[in-house]
Each structure stands twice: as C-alpha cells, then as structure tokens.
Amino acid sequence: MNKRGLSEVISNTLLVVLALVGVSAxxxxxxPILNEPEPYNVEYYYDILQIVISSVRIDNLNSHIDLNxxxxxxxxxxxxxxxxxxxxxxxxxxxxxxxxxxxFETKSVSFDWSGLGELRKISVIPIFLADGEEIQGNVFDxxxxxxxxxxxxxxxxxxxxxxxxxGAEGFGAETIGGRGGRIVFVDNLLDDxxxxxxxxxRYALTEINEPRxxxxxxxxxxFLENRLEMLEEDSYVSVYGQTAPGNGITIATxxxxxxxxxxxxxxxxxxxRTGTNEPWRPPTQQELDSCDTPTCADLVQPRFSIKDAFDIxxxxxxxxxxxxxxxxxxxxILSGGGDINNITIQWSIxxxxxxxxxxxxxxxxxxxxxxSGNERxxxxxxxxxxxxxxxxxxxxxxxxxxxxxxxxxxxxxxxTPESRAQVGVINFDIINNYFKKGPVTYAxxxxxxxxxxxxxxxxxxxRVYFSGNKVVESDESPVSYYxxxxxxxxxxxxxxxxxxxxxxxxxxxxSLFPITIHTAEQxxxxxxxxxxxxxxxxxEVDSRLVQNFxxxxxxxxxxxxxxxxxxxxxxxxxxxxxxxxxxxxxxxxFWEDANELDKDDPIDASEVSDLNCYTNIENYIQSLG
Numbered sequence: 001m002n003k004r005g006l007s008e009v010i011s012n013t014l015l016v017v018l019a020l021v022g023v024s025a026x027x028x029x030x031x032p033i034l035n036e037p038e039p040y041n042v043e044y045y046y047d048i049l050q051i052v053i054s055s056v057r058i059d060n061l062n063s064h065i066d067l068n069x070x071x072x073x074x075x076x077x078x079x080x081x082x083x084x085x086x087x088x089x090x091x092x093x094x095x096x097x098x099x100x101x102x103x104f105e106t107k108s109v110s111f112d113w114s115g116l117g118e119l120r121k122i123s124v125i126p127i128f129l130a131d132g133e134e135i136q137g138n139v140f141d142x143x144x145x146x147x148x149x150x151x152x153x154x155x156x157x158x159x160x161x162x163x164x165x166x167g168a169e170g171f172g173a174e175t176i177g178g179r180g181g182r183i184v185f186v187d188n189l190l191d192d193x194x195x196x197x198x199x200x201x202r203y204a205l206t207e208i209n210e211p212r213x214x215x216x217x218x219x220x221x222x223f224l225e226n227r228l229e230m231l232e233e234d235s236y237v238s239v240y241g242q243t244a245p246g247n248g249i250t251i252a253t254x255x256x257x258x259x260x261x262x263x264x265x266x267x268x269x270x271x272x273r274t275g276t277n278e279p280w281r282p283p284t285q286q287e288l289d290s291c292d293t294p295t296c297a298d299l300v301q302p303r304f305s306i307k308d309a310f311d312i313x314x315x316x317x318x319x320x321x322x323x324x325x326x327x328x329x330x331x332x333i334l335s336g337g338g339d340i341n342n343i344t345i346q347w348s349i350x351x352x353x354x355x356x357x358x359x360x361x362x363x364x365x366x367x368x369x370x371x372s373g374n375e376r377x378x379x380x381x382x383x384x385x386x387x388x389x390x391x392x393x394x395x396x397x398x399x400x401x402x403x404x405x406x407x408x409x410x411x412x413x414x415x416t417p418e419s420r421a422q423v424g425v426i427n428f429d430i431i432n433n434y435f436k437k438g439p440v441t442y443a444x445x446x447x448x449x450x451x452x453x454x455x456x457x458x459x460x461x462x463r464v465y466f467s468g469n470k471v472v473e474s475d476e477s478p479v480s481y482y483x484x485x486x487x488x489x490x491x492x493x494x495x496x497x498x499x500x501x502x503x504x505x506x507x508x509x510x511s512l513f514p515i516t517i518h519t520a521e522q523x524x525x526x527x528x529x530x531x532x533x534x535x536x537x538x539x540e541v542d543s544r545l546v547q548n549f550x551x552x553x554x555x556x557x558x559x560x561x562x563x564x565x566x567x568x569x570x571x572x573x574x575x576x577x578x579x580x581x582x583x584x585x586x587x588x589x590f591w592e593d594a595n596e597l598d599k600d601d602p603i604d605a606s607e608v609s610d611l612n613c614y615t616n617i618e619n620y621i622q623s624l625g
Contacts, residue, residue: 218249332353
C-alpha cells in the first residue's frame with residue numbers, strides 16, 4: 001500500500017472514530033435533557049411570574065400592617081408568597097401567605113410583626129412549585145419607606161394599577177371606566193327612548209358601544225322619557241358631570257339603571273332627582289303587551305310607577321360613584337342587588353325620598369341592596385338624610401360602611417335582612433360613622449344602629465366589626481342609651497345575642513385602594529362641606545339638606561300634598577357655554593396652553609402622562625376640583 005493509500009485509511013478511520021465519539025458526546029449531553037427535568041431557571045420566572053405591592057397601610061404604634069398584593073404576570077401556580085419587612089438596622093421579619101393567585105387577582109394580607117425597629121423596606125417574594133419542590137423567586141416589587149429621593153417609587157404605567165381617579169377609594173376604585181376611549185359630548189337636553197338623538201345623554205350612554213369618556217357641553221335638566229338602562233354592551237364608560245358649564249347637570253323623572261352585567265363605570269358629579277307627579281296605578285294592557293326590557297318584571301307587580309334614582313343590579317360590577325346627589329326616589333333612592341361586586345359609593349348625598357307616587361304614601365326609603373349574592377361594596381363619606389328607613393338595608397357581602405353621616409331619618413340607621421331567603425354571608429365593617437337624630441326621628445324606643453324585624457340566618461349570622469361610631473341627639477349631645485365602649489348597645493337584644501359572639505376586632509377586608517378613615521367628628525365636618533355634586537356648584541336642594549343638619553330641621557313631606565318637584569335652574573344666567581376648545585378633544589384651550597399640549601391636536605387628549613399614568617383628558621377633568 002502506498003503512502004497515499006495508507007493516509008486515506010488513517011483519515012477515514014479517524015473520521016469514523018471522531019464521528020462515534022461525537023455521537024456519544026451528543027448522546028451524553030442530550031440524555032439528561034430527555035430523561036431528567038430541566039434545572040429550574042429563577043431568572044426565567046423572574047420575567048414571567050410577577051407579583052407587586054399595590055397598597056400598604058402601616059400602624060407602627062401597634063406593629064400591624066395591611067397590604068394588598070396583586071399578581072400581574074405569569075401562568076405558573078404560586079405555592080405561597082413571602083412578605084419581608086426590614087428595619088433601619090436591616091433586621092427582618094418574614095410573613096408567609098399560603099395559596100395561589102390567578103392572573104390580576106389581588107390578595108389582602110394583614111399581620112402583626114415583632115422584633116423590629118422603624119420599618120425601612122417592604123418586599124414580596126413569590127414561591128412556586130417546580131418538580132415537586134418549592135422554589136423561591138426573586139423580588140420584583142418593593143416599597144422603600146425612607147422618604148425623599150431614596151424612597152420615591154416611580155410609576156410604571158405598563159404594570160402599575162392606579163385608582164379610577166385621584167381620591168377613589170374602596171372596592172370600586174380599581175374601575176378603569178372609559179380610560180383611553182372615545183371622547184363623547186352631551187350637547188343637548190333631549191331624550192327619545194326609541195331613537196336617541198346624537199348629542200343626547202341616552203345616545204352617549206347606550207348607542208356607542210365602546211370605551212368612552214362623557215363630557216357635558218350643556219347645562220340644565222334632562223327630563224328622561226323612561227328608565228335609562230345600561231347593559232353589558234354599554235360598559236367601559238366615565239361620566240363626568242363636573243365638566244358641564246353653568247351650574248351643572250340634573251337628570252330627572254326616571255332613574256339610571258346599571259344591570260345585565262354592566263361593568264367598569266365611573267360616575268362623578270351627577271345629580272339624579274327622579275320625582276313624579278303621577279299617583280300610583282296598575283299598568284295598562286298596552287304597557288304589558290309592549291313589555292320587552294329587563295325592567296318589565298316590575299310591570300306585572302302593583303308598583304308600575306315606583307322607581308329609584310340610581311340602581312346597580314343583576315351582575316353589575318366594577319363601579320364607582322363619587323360626589324353625586326340622589327333624591328326624590330319613589331321606592332328607595334339608591335339601590336341594587338343580584339350578584340353585584342366591587343362597588344364604591346363615596347362622597348355623595350342620598351336624601352329626601354319622594355312622598356308621592358308610591359302605593360305606600362310614606363314610603364321614602366334610602367338604600368336597599370337585596371339578594372344573597374352581593375360581594376364587595378364600600379360606602380364611605382356619604383350623607384343620608386330625610387328618609388324613613390333602609391339607611392341602608394344590606395343583605396350580603398363584604399361591606400365597608402365608614403365615615404358616613406346619617407341625620408334626621410325616621411328609624412333604623414342600618415337595617416339587616418327581613419327575609420331569610422334573601423340573606424347571604426354578611427361581613428360588616430361599621431367604622432367612625434356619625435348618627436344624629438332629628439325632628440322626624442321616632443321619639444319612642446331606641447334608634448337602632450342595627451335594626452330589622454328578623455335576626456337573619458342564625459346558622460350563619462352576620463359578623464360585624466364596630467369601631468368609633470358616634471350617636472347623638474338633635475342637639476348633638478350623646479344619646480343616653482348608647483355606650484361607646486359597647487357598640488352592641490345599639491343592637492336589639494334578640495339580634496345581639498346571636499351577633500355579639502361573632503363580632504370581629506379587626507377589618508374584614510382591605511381594598512386595593514383603602515379608605516382614608518377619619519374620626520366620626522372629622523367625617524361629619526368633611527362630609528357636610530364636600531359631599532354631593534359640589535361641582536360646578538352645590539345646588540339649592542343639596543344646600544337645603546345640608547343646612548337642615550346645622551339648623552336641626554327637615555320634614556318627611558316633599559313634595560307637599562298637591563305640590564310639585566322644584567328642579568333648580570342649572571343655567572340661571574342664560575349663557576352657559578363650554579370653554580373654547582379648538583380641536584374639540586374635550587380639553588379647553590387655556591388648559592392645553594398652560595400644560596404645554598397642542599390645542600390643534602385632538603389626539604393628545606388620550607395620551608398618557610408619565611407623571612401619574614392618567615390620560616391628559618383625565619388630568620384636565622380632575623383639575624376642576
């Protein structure tokens with residue numbers, strides 16, 4: 001064999017050997033991948049599984065913390081998460097919360113800590129299962145509590161959850177409303193149920209089925225021809241009554257009803273004053289034959305003429321009502337029920353039920369949230385006045401009743417269920433409310449903080465957390481039968497025997513944006529000064545109801561027999577124009593100039609501000625007051 005032939009044999013042999021070695025090496029490398037679990041990659045999960053701190057309340061005096069933790073990303077199942085508290089000396093306290101969270105779910109956590117000095121930092125750490133073993137992830141979010149530049153937390157508008165508007169609090173404060181959507185103008189006071197005209201309120205609320213922000217460029221009273229029903233397809237809307245010129249806007253004669261799965265609604269600075277001059281009557285046959293709406297069930301009952309002012313019912317959720325005024329309802333004034341969830345009613349006036357139009361001539365009720373399926377509802381900093389009962393009446397849910405002012409109602413400050421069939425689980429936080437008797441308050445017997453003709457479900461009694469409530473006579477002296485150290489002293493004996501063993505000593509639920517809690521006396525002053533549709537101005541009706549509190553006056557007699565409803569003039573000057581808005585984006589020129597926007601560019605109204613993650617149109621609206 002010549003050298004060339006030998007060389008080729010050696011070369012081919014080496015190639016075979018190398019090939020075999022290569023295959024073996026590849027097989028060796030691949031085998032663990034195919035037959036053993038892939039090593040867990042924490043950095044990978046750092047990117048795809050994220051939990052953040054969305055709100056914190058710290059009580060340093062009692063070493064107690066309430067916080068909300070929200071999951072914003074990832075498909076993996078959490079086994080638990082850790083809350084790590086660190087003080088200025090870098091000593092730590094670790095609290096473990098068990099259980100998984102779904103995407104966008106929020107979990108409320110409350111605990112006491114010990115052994116720490118002044119808190120410096122709060123962190124949350126996810127723990128999840130991989131191949132049967134718990135793996136601790138990385139810190140994605142933390143709160144630095146030192147203040148100054150070092151303690152500043154910058155917003156990330158892509159992930160951070162902001163309240164519906166600055167000042168939104170409670171269970172409904174996550175509502176996004178129509179943020180980022182179309183800007184729709186109400187330019188007239190017309191109403192037509194069958195053919196809503198463009199520029200009308202009914203057209204804006206029910207004919208444009210996309211996210212939208214409602215701006216009023218007209219002042220006055222809108223006399224509805226029938227109920228204004230908003231259903232699921234009408235969701236994602238923000239209604240801003242404070243944008244109206246003149247003295248604002250009033251909605252009259254029929255209610256606004258949110259139902260049929262409607263969700264994500266923001267209602268600010270609106271007035272709904274229902275009223276009617278019709279006596280009660282049964283429905284006509286023609287009305288029964290034309291029944292084709294969700295409210296037609298009412299038509300077969302002997303209450304055709306009965307209507308509230310504002311209703312939230314039948315699966316409606318994610319709703320916040322702020323600085324609004326409701327009166328002259330013919331049944332209750334503001335009510336709802338039927339599996340509603342994540343609701344906030346705040347800084348509003350609910351008062352002066354109508355004494356006309358109901359089969360019961362002295363009905364005049366406040367709020368009734370019926371059914372057993374209601375969930376999270378917050379009522380705070382509201383004024384309830386001149387109502388006979390149901391102030392409110394609540395049948396189920398985790399309910400925050402905080403810093404409300406109740407004046408001159410006939411009986412029963414807060415009413416529990418009268419029908420066991422309607423009762424669900426009730427967890428009640430009744431905190432720092434102010435209850436004042438007046439001329440129409442029943443003189444005989446005790447005015448119950450918790451009233452009602454039934455003791456509710458004795459196998460599952462409501463659980464109540466009482467704290468800081470104040471009950472006074474008409475001259476604001478303490479009532480003789482109420483012991484502030486025993487808040488169950490205002491609960492009937494038969495109810496007290498069942499409820500008191502279940503009373504709580506702490507909050508039931510902390511919302512993502514917790515309610516700012518004042519003392520009862522502070523709440524009295526703040527609510528009377530600020531509640532209701534105070535923008536553009538507080539109207540004569542609200543002014544009278546508030547003045548009643550200071551004067552110790554007010555009667556359940558509106559309207560007087562034979563009288564009519566007196567709707568205040570919303571444009572007394574006769575010249576109520578919307579400010580100059582060259583690009584018709586809802587933001588007046590003067591504000592665009594002052595804030596370095598382009599008054600010839602309608603697109604910039606929907607652009608997001610890096611300063612607070614709200615759109616420019618939202619920032620303009622909230623700058624009004």
